[in-house]
Amino acid sequence: MPIVMDRGRIPTRLAEEKCVRPIGSFDTSGLQIALINNMPDPALEDTELQFFDLLDAAASDLPVHLRLYSLPKIPRSARGMEHLGNFYFGINDLLSRQFDGVIMTGTEPHQPDLREEPYWDALGDVLDWAEEHTGSTVLSCLAAHAGVLYSDGIPRHRLEDKQFGVFDDRKVLDHPLASGTAERMPFPHSRWNEVREEELTACGYSVITKSAEAGVNLFVKEKRKSLFVHFQGHPEYGARTLLKEYRRDVRRFLKGERETYPSLPRGYFDDPARKLMTEFQEQALSQRSEELMEVFPESAVGDSLESAWHSSATRVYRNWLEYLAAEKADSSTLVRMARIGRGVTSGLAP
Structure with a gap:
């Protein structure tokens, strides 16, 4: 069943590349999902596509109405602001509505302390609103770190090197979100910081999956009326997303914007691709110039990349959508029962 979006608010790439059904007004019959996309401009549209693909694969026969x-106060170029103005709704629209589910992405941090970011107050307003006005809220990567810091004062911890690559999760808790998943679940990670299991569990969070190398990935906590779902990883990533991020970090090194050459993403490249990237690194270290990006072997390795995490990501998000559908059905039943009790339905006199 195609995902529906508001007519006139469908981003160009989504309209051209995906099957989207436009509607003329806010439709409350299906699952109402808000995607709060905070990614920086270079990744803004890719992130739209990634979450659309994931929700589309997970939804199957469940009707989903997606709003962006x-x-x-996230730094934007003029083009980025134009894109938001054309296709996104203002945050006050979000705060005036009820949604079955909300997904909030991270963004590139500019301050060591997230509380110093210019969008911190708005983020807090959204988190407070979500506790009362959603069935469930998904926080991805940096948004997960910000969420636990805001709600419970749990700090994130800087890593010695970037947690970058594809790492195997294992289930450590039987939970409906992990129902039907394999025991081994690979997921991409791309972050310089982590939140730690012992600090999460001390504040009432339940860890569902974790990795021996990458630590906690999927964890949850009930907050008032909403189930808050947190990922330190990125189940939404496409097959080439880590490659694009690696290319960006290599370019930053060649431009002198970072001191060290970035580590290869782990568990991602096959042997031939790793060999090509290692050869390019040797050249870059001896001839540090942005002009070298002209021979960066992106096209040579791109076709060999696969999203090994796709089936696990789809299953988890399917479970999430089914949870939302069940919550919506329960809520509708309670409303009908209350109205019947007041004698306003089923032919009863008002």
Whole structure:
């Protein structure tokens, strides 16, 4: 069943590349999902496509109405602001509505302390609103770190090197979100910081999956009326997303914007691709110039990349959508029972 979006608010790439059904008004019959896309401009549209693909694969026969938002005060170019103005709704629209589910992405941090970011107050407003006005809230990567810091004061911890690559999760808790998943679940990670299991569990969070190398990935906590779902990883990533991030970090090194050459993403490249990237690194270390990016072997390795995490990501998000559908059905039943009790339905006199 095609995902529906508001007519006139469907981003160009989604309209051209995906099957989207436009509607003329806010449709409350299906699952109402808000995607709060806070990614920086270079990744903004890719992130739209990634979450659309994931929700589309997970939804199957469940009707989903998707609406796009972004936190204010995230640094944007003129083009980025134009894109938001054309296709996104303002954050006040979000705060005036009820949604079955909300997904909030991270963004590139500019301050060591997330509380110093210019969007921190708006993020807090959204988190407070979500506790009362959603069935469940998904926080991805940096948004997960910000969420636990805001709600419970749990700090994130800087890593010695970037946690970058594809790492195997294992289930450590039987939970409906992990129902039907394999014991081994690979997921991409791309972050310089982590939140730690012992600090999460001390504040009432339940860890569902974790990796021996990458630590906690999927964890949850009930907050008032909403189940908060947190990922340190990126189940939404496409097959080439880590490659694009690696290319960006290599370019930053060649431009002198970072001191060290980035580590290869682990568990991602096959042997021939790893060999090509290692050869390019040797050249870059001896001839540090941005002009070298002209021979970066992206096209040579791109076709060999696969999203080994796709089936696990789809299953987890399917479970999430089914949870939302069950919550919506329960809520509708309670409303009908309350109205019947007041004698306003089923032919009863008002």
